[in-house]
Amino acid sequence: MSDLILHHYWPSPFAHKIRLALALNELEWQSVEIPRVPPKPLLMPLTAGYRRTPVLQVGADIYCDTANIVREIAARSDADKLLPEAQRGKILAFGDWIDSSLFNLAARIVITSALETAPAEFINDRGGLYFGPNWTPEDLKAQMPAVILQLSGHLESVESALDGTQGMFTAGLSYADLSIAYLAWFISGRWELGPAFINQYPKIKRLLDQSNEQLSDRYTDLSGEQAIEIAAAAQSTAPDGVASMVGVDYRKGAQISIRPQGETSDPAITGRLRYLDSERVSIAHNDESVGEVVVHLPVVGYRIQTLE
Numbered sequence: 220m221s222d223l224i225l226h227h228y229w230p231s232p233f234a235h236k237i238r239l240a241l242a243l244n245e246l247e248w249q250s251v252e253i254p255r256v257p258p259k260p261l262l263m264p265l266t267a268g269y270r271r272t273p274v275l276q277v278g279a280d281i282y283c284d285t286a287n288i289v290r291e292i293a294a295r296s297d298a299d300k301l302l303p304e305a306q307r308g309k310i311l312a313f314g315d316w317i318d319s320s321l322f323n324l325a326a327r328i329v330i331t332s333a334l335e336t337a338p339a340e341f342i343n344d345r346g347g348l349y350f351g352p353n354w355t356p357e358d359l360k361a362q363m364p365a366v367i368l369q370l371s372g373h374l375e376s377v378e379s380a381l382d383g384t385q386g387m388f389t390a391g392l393s394y395a396d397l398s399i400a401y402l403a404w405f406i407s408g409r410w411e412l413g414p415a416f417i418n419q420y421p422k423i424k425r426l427l428d429q430s431n432e433q434l435s436d437r438y439t440d441l442s443g444e445q446a447i448e449i450a451a452a453a454q455s456t457a458p459d460g461v462a463s464m465v466g467v468d469y470r471k472g473a474q475i476s477i478r479p480q481g482e483t484s485d486p487a488i489t490g491r492l493r494y495l496d497s498e499r500v501s502i503a504h505n506d507e508s509v510g511e512v513v514v515h516l517p518v519v520g521y522r523i524q525t526l527e
């Protein structure tokens with residue numbers, strides 16, 4: 220049985236990116252379905268309060284954020300496919316650009332188009348998460364054409380950089396292509412004009428179709444309770460230590476807080492610093508139902524502060 224446990228829900232676009240990455244590397248995994256909005260009582264003991272989707276669990280190691288998860292998947296399997304060494308920096312920077320700039324525009328479009336149909340609880344939750352505390356439905360509606368124009372401009376650049384036969388930076392699909400594919404999947408699946416919008420970009424559409432063809436059902440279902448039992452019985456196998464970095468004097472064991480950068484309603488994650496380098500921050504977190512787990516986040520995109 221695979222020790223990769225993905226906590227996710229099926230409509231989540233970021234989770235879709237990771238499901239594509241698992242499929243590309245032909246990995247088996249276990250699937251724990253989590254709620255789309257808080258409370259998430261079987262996830263919080265594992266994540267120290269990180270509430271976003273997806274989360275990858277390997278025993279007592281908990282990997283949050285898709286940039287971090289994909290690096291872990293690559294490290295545990297075939298890095299040549301997802302993050303080939305020669306293109307690694309380029310691919311990660313490209314993925315970061317899609318997640319930050321393009322996803323936010325796509326989320327604005329999808330949420331604006333769902334204002335009247337989706338449950339109010341969902342809209343209010345995602346509004347605070349993606350647009351900060353001062354967002355209003357009226358603003359979203361008024362900005363819709365401007366947002367569509369911006370996203371079109373970005374997708375035009377992506378389309379013109381693709382050659383129509385290969386991936387963005389590699390002969391086969393890499394993490395960069397899965398980043399394009401999950402975004403296109405989200406837009407075409409969740410906005411009534413999405414399929415027509417994506418059809419304007421045939422090379423992007425091709426990547427979407429090609430990545431979906433690789434999806435497989437190499438997973439088995441697992442309950443949230445079973446995932447907690449697995450964490451409780453395991454110990455972290457991840458490294459510890461704090462790399463020395465110019466201008467940063469955080470010490471191992473210090474109490475720290477981590478929050479996504481920007482205006483968002485995400486709660487802070489707190490714990491003792493266990494590992495830090497320029498890519499990853501890891502904290503030790505204790506909870507009575509799981510004992511000690513280690514929660515890993517990326518450095519880029521997060522505000523990491525000491526509380527002492």
Ligand SMILES: N[C@@H](CCC(=O)N[C@@H](CS)C(=O)NCC(=O)O)C(=O)O
Pocket residue numbers: 231232233234254255256257270271272273283284285286318348
């Ligand atoms: N930077 C994060 C973003 C993840 C994210 O925003 N995921 C959405 C779902 S696609 C989310 O967490 N929504 C709120 C929730 O699931 O509670 C990542 O790359 O994993």
